[in-house]
Amino acid sequence: MKKILIVEDDADVASxxxxxxxxxxxxxxxxxxxxxxxxxxxxxxxxxxxxxIMLPDIDGGGAIxxxxxxxxxxxxxxxxxxxxxxxxxxxxxxxxxGKMYPGIGKPFDFPRLLEKIRKYVK
Numbered sequence: 397m398k399k400i401l402i403v404e405d406d407a408d409v410a411s412x413x414x415x416x417x418x419x420x421x422x423x424x425x426x427x428x429x430x431x432x433x434x435x436x437x438x439x440x441x442x443x444x445x446x447x448x449i450m451l452p453d454i455d456g457g458g459a460i461x462x463x464x465x466x467x468x469x470x471x472x473x474x475x476x477x478x479x480x481x482x483x484x485x486x487x488x489x490x491x492x493x494g495k496m497y498p499g500i501g502k503p504f505d506f507p508r509l510l511e512k513i514r515k516y517v518k
Contacts, residue, residue: 398517399423401442403433403459404477405451409502413446416506422517430454430462437463442472444517446509449478449492457492473516475509477502488512 400422404410407428414424425440427433430451437445445463449456456476463469476490476499490499498512 397421397423398444399425399440399442400513400517401433401436401440401445402426403428403430403436403445403451403456404448405429406448409448409477413509416510417513420510422513430456430459433459434462437469437472438466441468444513445472445474446513447474447476449476449490460497461493474498475500475512475516477504 400417402410402413402424404413404426405428410426410428414426417424425436427436430453433447447456447460451459460474463472474497476492476497478490478499479502488499489496500509500512
């Protein structure tokens, strides 16, 4: 079973994503801030990380940099969630720390999120 880490400070958003992904057969775990996300990634080594960009303690880009410093997590794919782009914005990529990552704007629809997840987690 593929493992997905959700790092999202909005409990309702995180819960909704967790519910949908669990029904799709993924093993899902949630962290509500960047520090908790870093710790969870190092402990569980997920197959994919869904990361909010704007978090209360450390931004999503900073959290991903810390996660990728840990060798087993270096190549884990990341999908960023952001309110900084619209859900229908073209390109679907976000620049985080000078690197381009797939992104999805909030609010988002689940079929689109699942499509992105399936590109990286088979």
